Amino acid sequence: MKTDREYIELLEQYSKRHYSQEELQELLQWLDSESGEEAYNIYLGSRLEEACKAGSDYPDKLAQKILRRVKKQVGIKTTPSWKTVMWRSVAAVLLLLASSGAAYWILGDKSYQMEDEQVVLCVEKGNKAMVTLLDGSKVWLNSDSRLKYSKKDARDVTLEGEAYFEVAKDKKHRFKVHTPYASIQVYGTSFNVSAHSNDSLFSVSLIEGSIGLTMNNQSKEVRMRPNEVAYYDQKKSRFLVARKNMDGVGLWRSNELKLTDVDIPTLWSRMGCWYSMDFIIQNEPVKKHLYNVTIQTESVEEMLGLINQITPIEYVIKGKEVIINYK
Incomplete structure (x- = not known):
């Protein structure tokens, strides 16, 4: 079992030699571990200011080289993890904000x-x-x-x-x-x-x-x-x-929104954030309601249907707007 330092050294050797498939798989497992994630964060942070001062695109090249080799040698075709998304989209931002x-x-x-x-x-x-x-x-x-x-x-x-x-x-x-x-x-x-x-x-x-x-x-x-x-x-x-x-x-960090005992304005405000839509409430019922809602993969139409079973509503979806009327 390699140490964190040995894995970092393996990362730094990307331009000097060809990884074996076993090394790549081991490296990915380490990056997905809590220890590997923390060590990589510290390592990358230590290189940011140096790269920024030198005008280097080192973090970007490191990310792209490793990802290309992973795709070619290991053949991963599953949905990218958050680390993969980070590597692919954030390198330029890292360089720009290194001094911040x-x-x-x-x-x-x-x-x-x-x-x-x-x-x-x-x-x-x-x-x-x-x-x-x-x-x-x-x-x-x-x-x-x-x-x-x-x-x-x-x-x-x-x-x-x-x-x-x-x-x-x-x-x-x-x-x-x-x-x-x-x-x-x-x-x-x-x-x-x-x-x-x-x-x-x-x-x-x-x-x-x-x-x-x-x-x-x-x-x-x-x-x-x-x-x-x-x-x-x-x-x-x-x-x-x-x-x-x-x-x-904090379950929203893992793509789940859980609302407990929220009132009507808060419910629609949070759903608006979740679905990237504007919920317009044209009227509120006289009786006050508190909602307990968990959203994972449900579409906005599915959630509106479920809420309609709790408190009858009429709704119209117009692009990014949802107009709500309580019956």
């Missing part, structure tokens, strides 16, 4: 831009992205979300939308997340934040570690423990922290 303090692993269409000393990553509706910051922290951005931070400090970020964080520990530099509703002080942890400014409900779910939550209109910090979720209902100005089973939190 982050490596971008892209799962779908995205846009990015520089605003003076700021880096902004925008994920369009219907897409997702994974961001590995150079401090080792990982951020998964859900559909219709935006992450912004200073090039000088990638541990102080601003989020609009939904994200799942796995924060690298650094006792000297706290990780902070700012949202339209609250600021979060991170003490080494994994947590999910849902902070769409057009949603009526803001939530933070803590999976592991500890965080301190300070609402924008308050000065007191609320310390959260694992398996707790904090809710803020903007319409009712109500804040609540409760215990919760975290099994479904």
Whole structure:
């Protein structure tokens, strides 16, 4: 069994010799492992600034050479994994943003831009992205979300939308997340934040570690423990922290959307992000409803049919718009 360093050396030899099929298969298995993924992230990050300064396209050539050899020698014809998609689409972005303090692993269409000393990553509706910051922290951005931070400090970020964080520990530099509703002080942890400014409900779910939550209109910090979720209902100005089973939190990262006890505006807002469509609600029923919905591979028509069985609706699909009328 090779060490991570030996696998990295194997990657670096791509231009010097021909891989055997056994070596390629072993290399792919390593890249698909948790250890291999982490080692590759660190290795690639260490090469970014060097490549950018030298004007080299090394990461791009590395990705393309390996993929061509895999296709030719191993004959893989299955749907590409997220790593393959990352290799194929992100190399140029890596070079451009090498000096900005982050490596971008892209799962779908995205846009990015520089605003003076700021880096902004925008994920369009219907897409997702994974961001590995150079401090080792990982951020998964859900559909219709935006992450912004200073090039000088990638541990102080601003989020609009939904994200799942796995924060690298650094006792000297706290990780902070700012949202339209609250600021979060991170003490080494994994947590999910849902902070769409057009949603009526803001939530933070803590999976592991500890965080301190300070609402924008308050000065007191609320310390959260694992398996707790904090809710803020903007319409009712109500804040609540409760215990919760975290099994479904962050499942959207694995192509599953799970909504629990969401109201009508939140349901259609999240479905709009998921399907990259605009849901227009022309009327709401007098009786309030809370929905529990899980979407995996269902089409928008299938989900509308299921929701119609719970609360009768009429709907018209016009391109990227869905007009909803409650009966």
